Amino acid sequence: MFNPDPRILLAGLSGGTGKTIVSLACARAFSRAGRVVAPFKKGPDYIDAQWLSLAASRPCSNLDPYFHSRDVIRSVFHHKSIGADLSLIEGNRGLFDGMDEHGSCSSAELARMLDAPVILAIDCTKMTRTVAAVVQGCAGFEPGLNLAGVILNRTAGERHRSVLRRSMETHTDIPVLGMLPKMVSNPIPERHMGLMSDQEYDGSGHLDALADLASEWLDLEGIERAALAAPDFGPTPPPIFPGEPAARKARIGYVHDAALWFYYPENLEALEHAGAELVRLSLLDPEPWPEVDGLYLGGGFPEVFAERIAANRPVLDHLRALAESGLPIYAECGGFMVLCERLEIDNASHAMAGVFPLTTSFCPRPQGLGYTEAEVVADTVFFPAGTRVLGHEFHYSMCVSERAGELEHGLRMVRGQGSALGRDGFLHRNTWAGYNHIHALAVPGWAERFVAAAAARATGARP
Known part of the structure; x- marks a missing residue:
């Protein structure tokens, strides 16, 4: 031992x-x-x-x-x-x-x-x-x-x-x-x-x-x-993920490049344990993406690479098409910004994927900072309604679109700013996107539901 x-x-x-x-x-x-x-x-x-x-x-x-x-x-x-x-x-x-x-x-x-x-x-x-x-x-x-x-x-x-x-x-x-x-x-x-x-x-x-x-x-x-000189640690704790890893049942892509790379290792490990084969993707590389059954867009610095992302139109168009097709997509913070219509920084406006008719604007001071607590208010492929979600946010951009209040959302913020009007987790088909970051070990069931939705997509079933 x-x-x-x-x-x-x-x-x-x-x-x-x-x-x-x-x-x-x-x-x-x-x-x-x-x-x-x-x-x-x-x-x-x-x-x-x-x-x-x-x-x-x-x-x-x-x-x-x-x-x-x-x-x-x-x-x-x-x-x-x-x-x-x-x-x-x-x-x-x-x-x-x-x-x-x-x-x-x-x-x-x-x-x-x-x-x-x-x-x-x-x-x-x-x-x-x-x-x-x-x-x-x-x-x-x-x-x-x-x-x-x-x-x-x-x-x-x-x-x-x-x-x-x-x-x-x-x-x-x-x-x-x-x-x-x-x-x-x-x-x-x-x-x-x-x-x-x-x-x-x-x-x-x-x-x-x-x-x-x-x-x-x-x-x-x-x-x-x-x-x-630290004292003895004591009895061996149980494994991080209980049970044997599930058999591979779906391919989930995750964008990991200089623009988006904020992922807790345990989030990716939880997806793999639940049966996902993970495929690394890029928003900055012009190479076409391979076929995937689900997509995870983490946080990062899209504002720093806004011009390069906007110039990679084939990938952004493909991203929008995936969302319109009902592919399960989970996006946090920077990933949310990429899924919006436009990203504003330094008096310039850059076209993003356009999944949501929203604009995010980069500000000189933080617009959301600290721990969050929220209630899931709509059943989705990622969370059942009523789920309590603990997370955190740290973003300098803000959602400036007047239409934010019209869009369906999945989270009611109890603590934290969220995206707009005390809300977060904007919804479109099977896409979930907002400023809130989660840690998989604090939100039991997220990874399993994500993989199940991707597996349903892989088999042609409706997630």
Whole structure:
């Protein structure tokens, strides 16, 4: 029996403290040193998770107490850690920041669920002794937290680092596991949704530079000791997907290119477990698509590639024809934008597939951000009416069409913005499209129903 004992959770005091850079640096440094690293990202995130996958050379899974019970989280963690020398979990926001004043769904709560030692990355800009007070407060703030060390980030020089270290040693018993200097610029470029996508340029050199930084400034041996000191994980959790995988019964295409690539690994795995053969497609490649029985359009950056997508008219026309034919199509966020009539950005309007008579317009600020909760209000091939759907949204575009209120929809938003007028999940034949993202493990039955609809299409039956 394998127990994924060596594990750490890297957290920060807030967003922007540098924990992502520290996590990437550690993952790459350990991987480069011959360790097999299993990477995880806390919370709903595609971009950081993809960079962690690249840094560790191993797929990254998301762990989220909002979506998943403790048992599901431990199952995902265990089974995705098999074969690893250590597991590295990147937290999100501040260590204790959750959905309410009790810190529900926080990184600290996730650490307790996994009995994971915590290493805290702290932005030390214009601070010295106060850092020790902050660390002392964090160490005793909540019972059950194992604060195994701190990494002091954005230090100004040797004198600054000396005072920081002496303050920590004098006033706390928490070890300093590294002190990073201020960097002139972020080694990985950023834009509106966070780090720039690796789909658009080769980031290997940047990750190796971060590993060099970690090797010079971090106590990698101490960090590994903290991971190895994690308590025994306990009994082996059940499999992520119960039962034997179903026999292949349908081909489901999913667009995965530089424009659309936001997919949780477990969503694709759930479809395969339910009997789907997955076929990777592109909106940017002019090559005709092979025949498929269903289609999954994830999120991404269609606004960045709007001109190229609009120029690929044969693929967009084919996409519209598939929707009109009744093919089961599930689209999230960026995929929804592609299915609309037009996409507006930088005072230009680009023609999209036109499945829905809607326009989405890119805005300078987020138009939807955070966890969602919704009720399914119409029976579809994906959900029965009455289903409670937990999800999340993060989009800078908004639906600006006056006709939005006239269209049939599948979701009534209880929490979150949705697409328009408290609604989401626009419906057309067997197409479902909206801003809401889901995680398959939080919406039981989605994958099975999707595959069943695609299988019905394959056999000529009516889904």
